[in-house]
Amino acid sequence: MNPLDFDRLRLRAAELFVGGEIHPDDPEYAPAISRISSESAVLWETMDRSEGRTAAWPDLAPVSSASNFNNSYRQLYRLATAWATPAPSSTAATRSPTRSWTRSPCSTTAATTRTPRRSTTGTGGRSAPSALLKTYVLLYDRIPAERLADYLAAVGRWCPDADMRVVNPNIHETGANRADKAVIVALHGILARDEDKLRRARDDLSGTVDEGRHSLFQYVTEGDGFYRDGSLIQHDDVPYAAAYGTTLLSSTSMAVSLLAGSAGEVVDEDVPVLYDAVEASFAPFMEDGLFMDCVYGRGVSRPLQRDFHNGTGFVTAATLLAVGAPAAYRDRWNALVKGWVQRSHETLPFAAEAGIPGISRVKAILADDAVEPAPRAVSTHVFADMDRAVARREGWSWALSMSSNRVAAYEMGNWENLRGWYLGDGMTYLYLPGDPVHYSDEFWPTADPYRLPGTTVDTREREVTADEEGMVKLLPENAVAGGAVLDDMHAAAAMDLVADGSTLRAKKSWFTLHDAVVALGAGVTAADGRTVETTVEHRNLGEDGDAILSVNGDEQPAEPGWSADLDDARWIHLDGVGGYVFPQGATGLRGLRETREGAWNDIEQGPTTGGGDTTVHTRRYATLWFDHGASPTGATYAYILVPGADAAATATLAGGDRIKILANTPTVQAVEDTDAGITAAHFWEAGDAGGLTCDAPATVLVRQGEDTAVVAVADPGRSTGTAVIELPFAASEVLEGDGFELEPGDRPRLTVDLADTGGQTLTATLGY
Numbered sequence: 001m002n003p004l005d006f007d008r009l010r011l012r013a014a015e016l017f018v019g020g021e022i023h024p025d026d027p028e029y030a031p032a033i034s035r036i037s038s039e040s041a042v043l044w045e046t047m048d049r050s051e052g053r054t055a056a057w058p059d060l061a062p063v064s065s066a067s068n069f070n071n072s073y074r075q076l077y078r079l080a081t082a083w084a085t086p087a088p089s090s091t092a093a094t095r096s097p098t099r100s101w102t103r104s105p106c107s108t109t110a111a112t113t114r115t116p117r118r119s120t121t122g123t124g125g126r127s128a129p130s131a132l133l134k135t136y137v138l139l140y141d142r143i144p145a146e147r148l149a150d151y152l153a154a155v156g157r158w159c160p161d162a163d164m165r166v167v168n169p170n171i172h173e174t175g176a177n178r179a180d181k182a183v184i185v186a187l188h189g190i191l192a193r194d195e196d197k198l199r200r201a202r203d204d205l206s207g208t209v210d211e212g213r214h215s216l217f218q219y220v221t222e223g224d225g226f227y228r229d230g231s232l233i234q235h236d237d238v239p240y241a242a243a244y245g246t247t248l249l250s251s252t253s254m255a256v257s258l259l260a261g262s263a264g265e266v267v268d269e270d271v272p273v274l275y276d277a278v279e280a281s282f283a284p285f286m287e288d289g290l291f292m293d294c295v296y297g298r299g300v301s302r303p304l305q306r307d308f309h310n311g312t313g314f315v316t317a318a319t320l321l322a323v324g325a326p327a328a329y330r331d332r333w334n335a336l337v338k339g340w341v342q343r344s345h346e347t348l349p350f351a352a353e354a355g356i357p358g359i360s361r362v363k364a365i366l367a368d369d370a371v372e373p374a375p376r377a378v379s380t381h382v383f384a385d386m387d388r389a390v391a392r393r394e395g396w397s398w399a400l401s402m403s404s405n406r407v408a409a410y411e412m413g414n415w416e417n418l419r420g421w422y423l424g425d426g427m428t429y430l431y432l433p434g435d436p437v438h439y440s441d442e443f444w445p446t447a448d449p450y451r452l453p454g455t456t457v458d459t460r461e462r463e464v465t466a467d468e469e470g471m472v473k474l475l476p477e478n479a480v481a482g483g484a485v486l487d488d489m490h491a492a493a494a495m496d497l498v499a500d501g502s503t504l505r506a507k508k509s510w511f512t513l514h515d516a517v518v519a520l521g522a523g524v525t526a527a528d529g530r531t532v533e534t535t536v537e538h539r540n541l542g543e544d545g546d547a548i549l550s551v552n553g554d555e556q557p558a559e560p561g562w563s564a565d566l567d568d569a570r571w572i573h574l575d576g577v578g579g580y581v582f583p584q585g586a587t588g589l590r591g592l593r594e595t596r597e598g599a600w601n602d603i604e605q606g607p608t609t610g611g612g613d614t615t616v617h618t619r620r621y622a623t624l625w626f627d628h629g630a631s632p633t634g635a636t637y638a639y640i641l642v643p644g645a646d647a648a649a650t651a652t653l654a655g656g657d658r659i660k661i662l663a664n665t666p667t668v669q670a671v672e673d674t675d676a677g678i679t680a681a682h683f684w685e686a687g688d689a690g691g692l693t694c695d696a697p698a699t700v701l702v703r704q705g706e707d708t709a710v711v712a713v714a715d716p717g718r719s720t721g722t723a724v725i726e727l728p729f730a731a732s733e734v735l736e737g738d739g740f741e742l743e744p745g746d747r748p749r750l751t752v753d754l755a756d757t758g759g760q761t762l763t764a765t766l767g768y
Helices: 003-018 027-046 066-084 099-113 127-138 145-158 175-192 195-206 241-259 272-285 297-301 307-324 327-343 356-367 647-655
Strands: 168-172 232-234 379-383 388-392 397-401 410-412 427-431 456-458 472-474 481-486 490-498 505-512 517-525 531-542 549-551 563-565 571-574 578-581 589-598 617-630 635-643 659-664 668-673 678-683 687-689 692-694 698-704 708-714 722-726 733-736 740-743 749-753 762-767
Touching: 003 066, 003 127, 003 175, 003 241, 003 356, 027 066, 027 356, 066 127, 127 145, 127 175, 145 175, 175 195, 175 241, 195 241, 232 241, 232 272, 241 272, 241 297, 241 307, 272 307, 272 327, 272 388, 297 410, 307 327, 307 356, 327 356, 379 481, 379 490, 388 490, 388 505, 427 635, 481 678, 481 698, 490 678, 490 698, 505 668, 517 531, 517 659, 517 668, 531 635, 549 589, 571 647, 578 647, 617 635, 635 647, 635 659, 659 678, 659 687, 668 687, 678 687, 678 692, 692 698, 698 722, 708 722, 733 740, 740 762, 749 762
Parallel strands: none
Antiparallel strands: 379 388, 388 397, 397 427, 410 472, 456 531, 481 490, 481 708, 490 505, 505 517, 517 635, 531 617, 549 571, 563 589, 571 578, 578 635, 589 617, 659 668, 668 678, 678 698, 687 692, 692 722, 698 708, 708 762, 722 749, 733 762, 740 749
């Protein structure tokens, strides 16, 4: 490689980090420039520049502490970014770093990097090396050669490659961790003018050093990575499209861009796996300007990185990947980005949180008249490999978090997510365009962790353990969690609840229709002498919210403190949210309006993710729940959520028979939507409902049309080999669908082979 090529690569890296040439007076850049300037001014003023200092910043001493060590380098990179950003408001200090700026603080911190030790690695040898190398990319001409060589040698000890974790050689890096370290190795190669390092970064992206087992361009069947159904797992069993997922996308995109045109250019034929993930693994969870929290793991407790930050991060990463992607991908992504950004412009403007590189790319997309904005998605997804379901409609979106012996119910660690015990116990999320900040508006520190919507909970008092025991995860005992989807619109999902530390058991199912979600519970049983509750709604109404709540058309008091027994409720309406219908009665239903308070520090005390925020927030909540009593035996519940519906529409649904509960027992749970011709059921064991029978555990949906019928089947418990389904209408042949055999007749029998399907949906089209 010509030596000048390394200079070109370094300049490209600098442009990717700070955004290249911009017009600093453009108001779109003002928020980003303001953040950079204000942060750097504080950092410059508080930096210890004395000769005898032992830390770059007094509040980050000693630097032998992992968090202090990593944060010192992060803050140095922030100063370097401020210096490299063309901003009229930049101070002389941050615009013109002196030799002592670039040398002494780094030397002070780098003294701890000589020998790899667990105590100062923090995030597996990624955080500090990444910040250090990015800083030196921006300040390259001001770094003495001997100092650069010294620092690169230290980085080489911490991060010799993207495969092995130095402090634990038995760990092979995967997912976002591997992508982050590939960027470090690529930057090392660029700064050291080392072609072997560039090739090593390329090979580690593809996992060639370990026979592709940890390639970022492959589908996996277990552990970390992308799954064919769109699932994305990190930390072995945690759904993590947000945070780790967007980091994976961003870092892999960065690495591919850095290596383009060099000795390490990525030519892996499986790179389309990464391209396809943008629409399969990420886009379903993008709610215009925000990214859904149901795939955020312990990150929901981070005050400095909320759903709208993750939305901005994903758009920034997707537009970076689009720069080098094939035109067909790029065109689709640009249309998605334009739609998301335009629809969220008033409430969650992209430029308010994005960095300069992302703003530059999005501005170009918005200004391109050839790019037609994609409309809001109308679709339904069941992600069998991460126990998640998402329904998207024009006026609302709904998400479901389940768990099993394959997918963690929660993750606590690094002093984060200290009260996340029930996040994977069937929590449901409702997103409304008219209420986009519901979860980011202090929901997580103020919400009742025992009353998350959709969950059935033993009300025992829980203890926080993550702050004392490090990383804590729960893989529950149940095998059933998942479901089937039909026509990319209707779905049935089920979870066999086996509660943690309790005798509580319950059969829980959810059915998504075109305008509603039906939730059923059966066999709710416990023997611990404590009350068991199922939460229907726990809605954050804001700081002073007084949304009208009416029961059977009767308006209830709006002041906090209202509570009531609602056993006679047929339907309830909450203004601005939607309706709730109780087709099997509302025995045990309770209502409450309350003001709740909490601080982020109650749930998150991580040293690098915002811990220590003790500001107390207050928010008003409207809560509906079923009180099943102490030690219930075989209790049930049923309710229909009608998102965005007004009171009249809710009353109409409650007074009609369009949506029918066909069965709600520990054997089968089933519903029928007569308008859509849909019958949907989860069979916990052999049973029948509404004339539909199945001889084995399975999820089944049937839609009868004029000329054909469509049947969707899945085995979310992954225990059924062959299932025989008897249909309540005549059919003569299978027109389309592998794995199905039909015995025709007035009551045809459809045999489906579910062995080795991994919980995925199989679909057949039948002729009459």
